[in-house]
Amino acid sequence: MNTVTTADLRNHFRRVSSWLDNGESVEILKRGKPYATLLPIAKATPARPPRVDFAAQRQAIWKGRRFSGAEVAEMRAAELEGEE
Secondary structure, eight states: OEEEEHHHHHHOHHHHHHHHHTTOOEEEEETTEEEEEEOOOOOOOOOOOOOOOHHHHHHHHHTTOOOOHHHHHHHHHHHHHHHO
């Protein structure tokens, strides 16, 4: 942790801000005693959405059932009928 006085903070802020940019914390002294601590803001990383396990979902819904060609054609016709 770097230490600066209140006068240093006022007169040399560019140096203090570069420490913060590098992820370092800075302790501020007032009349030789600790007065405050400056901490850099933690950079938030965007959270990735959880991956969807489509195979597990399909297994949970259909439980490995196989459809015949006629059943698939019937479901497709019902789908197309609903689009109108």
